[in-house]
Amino acid sequence: xxxxxxLKPNKENLxxxxxxxxxxxxxxxxxxxxxxxxxxxxxxxxxxxISFFTPLIFGMIGLHLIRIEFSGIxxxxxxxxxxxxxxxxxxxxxxxxxLIIFSVAPLLNWFILDANFVGDTxxxxxxxxxxxxxxxxxxxxxxxxxxxxxxxxRVNATFIIVLGLMAAGYFFPLRFKKYLTFYYVIILPIISxxxxxxxxxxxxxxxxxxxxxxxxxxxxxxxxSFFSLIFxxxxxxxxxLGRRSDLAVVKYSSLSFIEFWRGVPLITVxxxxxxxxxxxxxxxxxxxxxxxxxxxxTLFEAAYTAEVIRGGLQALPRGQYDAAKSLGxxxxxxxxxxxxxxxxxxVIPGIANTFLxxxxxxxxxxxxxxxxxxxMLNLAKTNPKWLGFSMEGYVFAGIIFWIICYSMSKYSxxxxxxxxxDR
Amino acid sequence: xxxxxxxxxxxTLLFIVLIFGFFTMNAQxxxxxRGIEFGFGFLKQEASFDIQFSLIDYxxxxxxxxxxxxxxxxxxxxxFIGIILSTILxxxxxxxxLSPNYLINKTASFYxxxxxxxxxxxxxxxxxxxxLRALPMPEDxxxxxxxxxxxxKGLYTVAPVWNNFDVFFIALIIAMIIIFFFNRFAKKKxxxxxxxxxxxxxxLGIFIILPASTFLIGGVDLSWSFPELKQLAKTxxxxxxxxxxxxxxxxxxxxxxxxxxxxxxENVRAGIQGIGKGQKEAAASIGLTPSQVLKLVIMPxxxxxxxxxxxxxxxxxxxxxxxxxAIAYPDLVLVFAGTAMMQTGRAIEIVGxxxxxxxxxxxxxxxxxxxxxxxxxxxxx
Numbered sequence: 001x002x003x004x005x006x007l008k009p010n011k012e013n014l015x016x017x018x019x020x021x022x023x024x025x026x027x028x029x030x031x032x033x034x035x036x037x038x039x040x041x042x043x044x045x046x047x048x049x050i051s052f053f054t055p056l057i058f059g060m061i062g063l064h065l066i067r068i069e070f071s072g073i074x075x076x077x078x079x080x081x082x083x084x085x086x087x088x089x090x091x092x093x094x095x096x097x098x099l100i101i102f103s104v105a106p107l108l109n110w111f112i113l114d115a116n117f118v119g120d121t122x123x124x125x126x127x128x129x130x131x132x133x134x135x136x137x138x139x140x141x142x143x144x145x146x147x148x149x150x151x152x153x154r155v156n157a158t159f160i161i162v163l164g165l166m167a168a169g170y171f172f173p174l175r176f177k178k179y180l181t182f183y184y185v186i187i188l189p190i191i192s193x194x195x196x197x198x199x200x201x202x203x204x205x206x207x208x209x210x211x212x213x214x215x216x217x218x219x220x221x222x223x224x225s226f227f228s229l230i231f232x233x234x235x236x237x238x239x240x241l242g243r244r245s246d247l248a249v250v251k252y253s254s255l256s257f258i259e260f261w262r263g264v265p266l267i268t269v270x271x272x273x274x275x276x277x278x279x280x281x282x283x284x285x286x287x288x289x290x291x292x293x294x295x296x297x298t299l300f301e302a303a304y305t306a307e308v309i310r311g312g313l314q315a316l317p318r319g320q321y322d323a324a325k326s327l328g329x330x331x332x333x334x335x336x337x338x339x340x341x342x343x344x345x346x347v348i349p350g351i352a353n354t355f356l357x358x359x360x361x362x363x364x365x366x367x368x369x370x371x372x373x374x375x376m377l378n379l380a381k382t383n384p385k386w387l388g389f390s391m392e393g394y395v396f397a398g399i400i401f402w403i404i405c406y407s408m409s410k411y412s413x414x415x416x417x418x419x420x421x422d423r
Numbered sequence: 424x425x426x427x428x429x430x431x432x433x434x435t436l437l438f439i440v441l442i443f444g445f446f447t448m449n450a451q452x453x454x455x456x457r458g459i460e461f462g463f464g465f466l467k468q469e470a471s472f473d474i475q476f477s478l479i480d481y482x483x484x485x486x487x488x489x490x491x492x493x494x495x496x497x498x499x500x501x502x503f504i505g506i507i508l509s510t511i512l513x514x515x516x517x518x519x520x521l522s523p524n525y526l527i528n529k530t531a532s533f534y535x536x537x538x539x540x541x542x543x544x545x546x547x548x549x550x551x552x553x554x555l556r557a558l559p560m561p562e563d564x565x566x567x568x569x570x571x572x573x574x575x576k577g578l579y580t581v582a583p584v585w586n587n588f589d590v591f592f593i594a595l596i597i598a599m600i601i602i603f604f605f606n607r608f609a610k611k612k613x614x615x616x617x618x619x620x621x622x623x624x625x626x627l628g629i630f631i632i633l634p635a636s637t638f639l640i641g642g643v644d645l646s647w648s649f650p651e652l653k654q655l656a657k658t659x660x661x662x663x664x665x666x667x668x669x670x671x672x673x674x675x676x677x678x679x680x681x682x683x684x685x686x687x688x689e690n691v692r693a694g695i696q697g698i699g700k701g702q703k704e705a706a707a708s709i710g711l712t713p714s715q716v717l718k719l720v721i722m723p724x725x726x727x728x729x730x731x732x733x734x735x736x737x738x739x740x741x742x743x744x745x746x747x748x749a750i751a752y753p754d755l756v757l758v759f760a761g762t763a764m765m766q767t768g769r770a771i772e773i774v775g776x777x778x779x780x781x782x783x784x785x786x787x788x789x790x791x792x793x794x795x796x797x798x799x800x801x802x803x804x
Binding site for chain 1: 453556
């Protein structure tokens with residue numbers, strides 16, 4: 001079929017073919033648009049089946065007419081090279097173009113053109129599109145949960161300070177650089193915990209006490225992810241080392257710990273922390289729900305982190321161990337100074353994926369009755385004054401989570417490039 | 424030197440023993456004070472709650488053990504469907520991401536970047552509470568493909584009605600066994616004498632002819648049952664006959680498939696990209712056709728890279744199916760760790776059984792995939 005020269009352009013008659021090709025292509029698109037958005041079928045005289053496929057057929061004829069090996073026109077060559085290499089590709093390209101037109105127009109209408117932005121009540125939403133008023137009215141609840149409105153500055157202040165402290169690591173003077181790990185792993189968590197304990201939870205220094213049950217929304221998502229992230233990393237590292245240890249007891253206890261947590265779903269772990277864990281404590285002791293959840297998520301994700309780090313440890317050649325040992329290094333010096341810095345560099349993508357999974361798992365804490373962003377949406381959805389706006393809520397939360405996760409994964413790709421060394 | 428080895432082990436052991444001892448002691452004490460006894464006798468008691476969707480006979484008069492089985496089967500059902508669909512979608516998207524066609528490539532990466540960065544629970548909620556709720560009521564639902572109705576109460580479609588299904592099923596199994604031995608025979612022949620049989624055609628022939636012949640001689644009969652609209656009350660309608668798939672199952676399968684497929688797609692892409700260009704060129708230069716290059720050279724090697732991470736995704740999908748509890752699809756967690764635990768109050772036993780079940784499913788899948796992976800691994804000499 002490849003030597004079929006029927007209706008193939010060449011350099012001399014290219015212009016004619018271009019005109020007809022574009023015409024056919026445009027005809028296909030116009031036919032589709034008229035059909036879909038104005039309910040006018042210009043090819044209605046054809047049998048139903050053929051009429052349905054006319055946009056595709058017209059488009060394919062159009063693309064076939066303009067397919068040429070080399071024309072010297074830059075745009076045309078690019079087009080041919082990228083979406084129009086053969087008939088099959090042309091058909092796929094047209095299907096996708098049609099699909100995009102088909103989905104983008106209604107989405108645009110729903111999101112912006114028909115949407116309602118102004119007003120404070122449900123009655124303000126009259127258009128057929130999204131009711132962003134709903135998000136506006138409930139915004140505080142979605143971000144801060146049941147946290148009292150007047151006290152929300154405390155949450156903001158805490159987050160700003162913690163963010164500032166996290167960024168501060170970048171501006172350390174050179175001679176303090178070696179304490180950076182110590183700062184991030186030990187000092188920062190302690191400061192953040194104290195801040196959250198005294199500022200968000202309150203109860204002292206004249207601040208009103210707010211119980212953890214009232215925390216919620218996006219800020220709770222951040223709190224849970226932050227602490228779980230910080231703690232699961234060192235625990236995972238210890239487990240990974242334990243799993244590769246020569247000592248039988250250490251090895252098999254790490255192994256069974258890892259396999260256990262990796263084998264059960266997070267939701268059952270949270271169930272355990274909610275209903276089973278209190279049975280295991282002395283009568284009368286009470287551990288706060290939030291702390292139980294953070295511990296459960298931390299242990300769960302630590303097992304996954306351990307497996308990722310183990311992958312990095314295994315990837316290092318034996319020579320690294322032998323060289324370090326021949327320098328007289330002991331177990332800890334060998335691992336801290338030689339092995340781990342190299343292994344961790346290798347597993348940045350894996351670690352990033354685990355962290356992303358952790359952030360995406362936080363909505364599950366609804367099981368124990370803590371309502372972060374998704375939980376708050378489900379609560380707001382059942383409010384009798386605001387029935388019927390679940391779509392807007394989920395889309396809003398989806399966008400927020402998408403921004404968080406996407407930027408995290410992009411950042412990890414940047415880190416990966418930064419630390420990439422040729423070996 | 425010896426001391427250095429024993430001390431850390433001893434400390435670890437002590438730590439574990441102390442923690443477990445502490446927990447068991449407290450549990451014992453707490454159960455004593457509340458008058459609960461540890462034991463699994465409750466499994467035989469009458470469950471006395473109903474389950475909306477069940478693959479086997481179940482009603483409130485059956486035991487808790489039966490309820491557990493219903494939940495387990497529902498979990499396995501959704502995982503099974505999810506694994507198959509997400510593999511198909513994942514492979515398509517993964518290959519599409521490698522397409523030289525700009526539009527296909529970008530659409531596929533848009534899909535992957537979008538669906539993998541939104542929490543699964545949110546996606547399940549979206550499909551269940553927002554998307555599927557927008558469907559019409561049963562009485563207004565349009566007919567799709569001349570047989571099915573997509574309504575707010577779920578999908579109603581045709582169901583096969585079998586007569587003597589067991590004969591047909593046995594014939595199917597026999598056909599598969601024959602195909603298996605035939606393929607072994609053909610492979611042996613090819614290795615010994617270089618003789619090639621049209622393996623695929625013969626296998627397909629056996630697979631179709633043998634079960635089909637049971638219709639003629641085995642007394643097997645197949646008819647279709649179509650859903651029909653039925654009025655329950657003045658404004659309440661439902662469909663009778665046919666196959667009804669509850670919206671919970673649809674939402675859950677949809678979300679699990681779309682989410683897991685993104686990860687499988689990335690694995691497939693990495694696997695195919697991991698094969699050096701030289702392999703392809705070398706295979707082409709010894710005269711293999713493009714389809715042979717793909718079948719005999721690229722795929723066997725790519726599969727080795729693809730399978731281990733994809734196994735993890737299958738495991739994740741199975742574990743993620745427990746999110747069903749959030750939209751009240753009666754899976755293991757909802758039926759057993761939810762309703763049954765509320766009724767009996769036996770937290771330790773029930774959460775223990777649930778976790779043990781998931782652990783065994785995970786171990787079973789990973790053992791199977793390890794076996795498969797070993798089978799296709801490079802036999803280094």
